Amino acid sequence: xxxxxxxxxxxxxxxxxxxxxxxxxxxxxxxxxxxxxxxxxxxxxxxxxxxxxxxxxxxxxxxxxxxxxxxxxxxxxxxxxxxxxxxxxxxxxxxxxxxxxxxxxxxxxxx
Amino acid sequence: xxxxxxxxxxxxxxxxxxxxxxxxxxxxxxxxxxxxxxxxxxxxxxxxxxxxxxxxxxxxxxxxxxxxxxxxxxxxxxxxxxxxxxxxxxxxxxxxxxxxxxxxxxxxxxxxxxx
Numbered sequence: 001x002x003x004x005x006x007x008x009x010x011x012x013x014x015x016x017x018x019x020x021x022x023x024x025x026x027x028x029x030x031x032x033x034x035x036x037x038x039x040x041x042x043x044x045x046x047x048x049x050x051x052x053x054x055x056x057x058x059x060x061x062x063x064x065x066x067x068x069x070x071x072x073x074x075x076x077x078x079x080x081x082x083x084x085x086x087x088x089x090x091x092x093x094x095x096x097x098x099x100x101x102x103x104x105x106x107x108x109x110x111x
Numbered sequence: 112x113x114x115x116x117x118x119x120x121x122x123x124x125x126x127x128x129x130x131x132x133x134x135x136x137x138x139x140x141x142x143x144x145x146x147x148x149x150x151x152x153x154x155x156x157x158x159x160x161x162x163x164x165x166x167x168x169x170x171x172x173x174x175x176x177x178x179x180x181x182x183x184x185x186x187x188x189x190x191x192x193x194x195x196x197x198x199x200x201x202x203x204x205x206x207x208x209x210x211x212x213x214x215x216x217x218x219x220x221x222x223x224x225x226x
Binding site: 041044046047087089102 | 153
């Protein structure tokens with residue numbers, strides 16, 4: 001079952017923060033986050049595993065609430081390069097190696 | 112991280128014909144994954160390709176329409192058969208990448224237009 005992302009689209013000014021949410025109705029083993037720029041392949045950002053861990057690098061971080069089956073991606077002090085469509089991908093079974101992607105959140109950063 | 116070479120990058124095909132998409136990985140991988148992304152939409156898994164066995168197809172995708180080959184641990188092909196305009200999409204191959212803490216690395220994609 002496809003996870004639900006919100007919001008569907010966000011428009012920000014450079015330097016502002018954004019939060020993108022991903023919710024699943026199924027128990028999850030892991031949540032992946034990817035960014036896809038127009039005309040390019042998706043690029044892996046990070047993976048969060050069952051256990052409710054939080055990860056981050058640079059000004060992009062994410063959390064995974066296992067009880068609620070929700071993950072959030074946090075973009076702090078957004079840069080123009082952050083523009084693109086963000087997808088979460090969920091994996092219900094450890095080792096299944098079968099990601100189900102959300103519908104995507106389009107992020108536009110304006111100068 | 113793994114490097115995937117996918118070709119062709121784009122093609123325009125006549126309905127009723129077939130197109131074979133190739134993916135070459137710079138390291139040996141157990142499984143390769145084929146996705147479809149319709150314009151402005153999310154990614155949908157078509158099938159998982161294991162070396163030495165038949166591919167495993169997701170609901171809504173069948174082998175006769177999307178035959179897959181996996182002759183070795185670094186290469187796979189996806190054929191889109193008997194194409195119709197509804198097959199116009201971006202097709203991407205992907206591998207699980209241990210170098211990126213088990214995220215997936217994608218090929219650059221094949222943009223297919225069927226006329």
